[in-house]
Amino acid sequence: MSDEKLKKTEKDWEENKYGKTVNRFGERKDEFKSDSGRTIKPLYTPLDLENIDYEESINYPGQYPFTRGVYPTMYRSKFWTMRQYAGFGNAKETNQRFRYLLDQGQTGLSVAFDLPTQIGYDSDHPLARGEVGKVGVAIDTLADMEVLFDQIPLDEVSTSMTINAPASILLAMYMVVAEKQGVNPDKLAGTIQNDILKEYIARGTYIFPPEPSLRIITDIFDYCSKEMPRWNTISISGYHIREAGSDAIQELAFTIADGIEYVQAAVDIGMDVDQFAPRLSFFFNAQMDLFEEIAKFRAARRLWAEVMEERFNAKKDKSKMLRFHTQTAGSALTAQQPMNNIMRVTLQALSAVLGGTQSLHTNSYDEALGLPTEDSVKIALRTQQVLAHETGAADTIDPMAGSYYVESLTDKFVKEAKEYIDKIDELGGMAKAIEAGFVQREIQESAYQTQKKVENKEKVVVGVNKFTEEESKKAENLLKVNPEVEKHQINGLKKIKEKRDDSKVNKALQKVKIAAQSEDKNLMYPIIEAVKEYATIGEISDVLRDEYGEYKAQYI
Amino acid sequence: MEKKIKVLIAKPGLDGHDRGAKVIARGLKEAGMEVVYTGLRQTPEQIVRSAVQEDVDVIGLSILSGAHTYLFPEIMKRLKDANRDDIAVIAGGIIPEDDHTELKELGIKAVFQPGTPISDIVDFIKNEVN
Numbered sequence: 001m002s003d004e005k006l007k008k009t010e011k012d013w014e015e016n017k018y019g020k021t022v023n024r025f026g027e028r029k030d031e032f033k034s035d036s037g038r039t040i041k042p043l044y045t046p047l048d049l050e051n052i053d054y055e056e057s058i059n060y061p062g063q064y065p066f067t068r069g070v071y072p073t074m075y076r077s078k079f080w081t082m083r084q085y086a087g088f089g090n091a092k093e094t095n096q097r098f099r100y101l102l103d104q105g106q107t108g109l110s111v112a113f114d115l116p117t118q119i120g121y122d123s124d125h126p127l128a129r130g131e132v133g134k135v136g137v138a139i140d141t142l143a144d145m146e147v148l149f150d151q152i153p154l155d156e157v158s159t160s161m162t163i164n165a166p167a168s169i170l171l172a173m174y175m176v177v178a179e180k181q182g183v184n185p186d187k188l189a190g191t192i193q194n195d196i197l198k199e200y201i202a203r204g205t206y207i208f209p210p211e212p213s214l215r216i217i218t219d220i221f222d223y224c225s226k227e228m229p230r231w232n233t234i235s236i237s238g239y240h241i242r243e244a245g246s247d248a249i250q251e252l253a254f255t256i257a258d259g260i261e262y263v264q265a266a267v268d269i270g271m272d273v274d275q276f277a278p279r280l281s282f283f284f285n286a287q288m289d290l291f292e293e294i295a296k297f298r299a300a301r302r303l304w305a306e307v308m309e310e311r312f313n314a315k316k317d318k319s320k321m322l323r324f325h326t327q328t329a330g331s332a333l334t335a336q337q338p339m340n341n342i343m344r345v346t347l348q349a350l351s352a353v354l355g356g357t358q359s360l361h362t363n364s365y366d367e368a369l370g371l372p373t374e375d376s377v378k379i380a381l382r383t384q385q386v387l388a389h390e391t392g393a394a395d396t397i398d399p400m401a402g403s404y405y406v407e408s409l410t411d412k413f414v415k416e417a418k419e420y421i422d423k424i425d426e427l428g429g430m431a432k433a434i435e436a437g438f439v440q441r442e443i444q445e446s447a448y449q450t451q452k453k454v455e456n457k458e459k460v461v462v463g464v465n466k467f468t469e470e471e472s473k474k475a476e477n478l479l480k481v482n483p484e485v486e487k488h489q490i491n492g493l494k495k496i497k498e499k500r501d502d503s504k505v506n507k508a509l510q511k512v513k514i515a516a517q518s519e520d521k522n523l524m525y526p527i528i529e530a531v532k533e534y535a536t537i538g539e540i541s542d543v544l545r546d547e548y549g550e551y552k553a554q555y556i
Numbered sequence: 557m558e559k560k561i562k563v564l565i566a567k568p569g570l571d572g573h574d575r576g577a578k579v580i581a582r583g584l585k586e587a588g589m590e591v592v593y594t595g596l597r598q599t600p601e602q603i604v605r606s607a608v609q610e611d612v613d614v615i616g617l618s619i620l621s622g623a624h625t626y627l628f629p630e631i632m633k634r635l636k637d638a639n640r641d642d643i644a645v646i647a648g649g650i651i652p653e654d655d656h657t658e659l660k661e662l663g664i665k666a667v668f669q670p671g672t673p674i675s676d677i678v679d680f681i682k683n684e685v686n
Contacts, residue, residue: 115570115621127599130626131570204572204596244575331575335669368670370652371622444578451579455673464671478652481622555595 245447297355
């Protein structure tokens with residue numbers, strides 16, 4: 001059918017069929033809006049795809065701009081990696097949880113560290129009091145990492161570590177543990193989050209100011225490109241930006257803008273873009289608006305490919321491929337009628353699968369109440385297994401392609417995210433935009449508007465503002481971190497300090513200091529040496545704190 | 557004119573999640589209260605010092621890390637030591653129900669779960685202060 005004819009038939013339908021019915025009976029609401037506040041039309045047709053060229057903007061899986069997926073076969077050769085984020089208490093308990101998850105068919109590990117570890121404090125630091133082992137596992141020295149990965153063959157699993165400011169230290173520890181298992185660094189597969197920009201924006205575990213932080217990050221890029229070619233050197237994360245309250249388009253735009261800042265920083269110190277870009281990875285949120293989320297994932301691939309080709313002149317396909325992890329939205333979990341969260345997680349996970357994710361974490365239904373139980377974690381994992389094995393969602397590549405609605409949303413997401421990126425460019429890039437408070441303000445505004453929409457019931461949350469019930473049942477068997485963990489951890493640390501050779505530790509720390517002072521040295525090498533001598537995370541971080549100072553957040 | 561109710565919204569400990577804290581801070585402001593937000597990583601000492609200096613009527617503690625079991629008693633103790641246990645303390649975030657009784661015994665007036673409408677918190681504060 002020609003476009004002209006189609007325009008006529010569409011208009012005809014709109015006026016005579018749809019319009020007439022609406023005039024008589026009205027619709028459920030005056031205006032239909034997506035989760036990000038964009039107006040949704042009653043119907044999408046081929047006319048919405050008029051200006052989208054298939055080969056240019058969509059193309060085949062494994063081909064630029066990778067809208068349909070980064071690999072030519074996607075889930076037909078291998079499902080996404082089922083990777084549940086876990087960690088609590090001490091290394092021994094977490095090691096047991098890891099081995100349980102692997103026994104249940106999980107295919108990759110994901111380590112949650114406690115807050116002192118994430119902020120570079122030892123467990124005996126005054127600011128660590130009450131926090132040790134709470135939101136993740138406590139790691140002070142290499143000795144803890146040895147226990148954490150005990151009997152887990154590091155050449156067989158891939159491991160993701162949610163660690164940012166002290167990422168070099170934890171990466172060094174992982175590598176040394178592997179070495180002790182007889183596994184060379186070039187055999188190791190996994191990811192460190194290592195994304196400091198979103199810590200300033202949304203997640204809060206920063207230590208140093210942006211400039212030295214970027215230097216630490218580019219040192220990791222450089223080191224891994226030489227020694228750990230299978231390691232994802234960063235996981236550029238929209239997840240926390242979304243959790244902080246952004247909408248889907250902001251999540252996309254700010255994440256890609258963060259990516260641009262990292263690539264620029266590495267190019268600025270003289271690295272060849274094709275040398276490090278293939279190991280950049282991404283991390284997105286899966287929220288409730290199914291179609292927007294699918295569009296967001298597809299748009300992210302296309303946008304990144306275009307950025308890498310047009311802005312950075314990347315040559316290798318691998319440099320242009322946006323590979324990503326997804327986690328379902330923690331902020332969508334409700335404390336009220338918590339079982340409903342199982343359905344929410346299922347739908348969010350489906351969006352990630354239809355969006356072509358490389359790995360996935362599904363939240364447990366009881367996480368708005370506390371730490372998840374072993375049973376609720378199992379249901380979360382089973383949700384992925386059901387999606388993979390029973391639904392057929394993984395049997396053809398990018399099944400949503402060609403949907404008039406999803407393709408039109410995908411295209412719109414790319415365009416609107418580009419407008420944001422232009423704005424950030426005008427502000428001088430992401431680090432500057434963060435310093436100016438621009439990004440934080442945008443996110444806070446969205447967060448507040450979302451809250452208002454929930455309160456005035458414009459946005460329905462089942463069990464919270466509609467279909468509510470008097471809560472009768474209390475959450476049962478929530479995981480409790482043993483209150484003795486802190487004491488034991490501090491005792492363990494003391495013992496390690498007694499056993500190690502302090503003069504060697506001091507020498508190693510001195511070398512970290514020298515490298516920190518000199519731009520042409522790579523910090524990774526002396527950090528690895530310090531870790532081998534059982535220097536603590538706090539000691540190594542303190543050396544860097546002395547050199548670089550600490551970041552102070554501005555509150556708007 | 558009636559004196560504005562003054563609230564300190566505080567983030568104790570190392571927890572970096574402050575979406576809730578910021579949304580509540582703005583909501584209370586829009587409800588006509590004067591609100592001070594401490595920012596992240598506040599020690600119990602810092603929180604009590606700010607509360608006393610700013611002479612607030614209410615402290616709202618936001619925490620999602622599970623460290624409330626240590627931090628909240630510290631804060632309540634320091635408030636008492638400063639003779640300011642007249643300041644009403646409320647809390648929100650991810651705080652397991654099992655802990656609520658203990659926190660209330662410490663003198664914390666209310667623990668709000670995720671999903672609580674801001675208007676409920678506003679009403680509670682007004683009731684508590686007046």
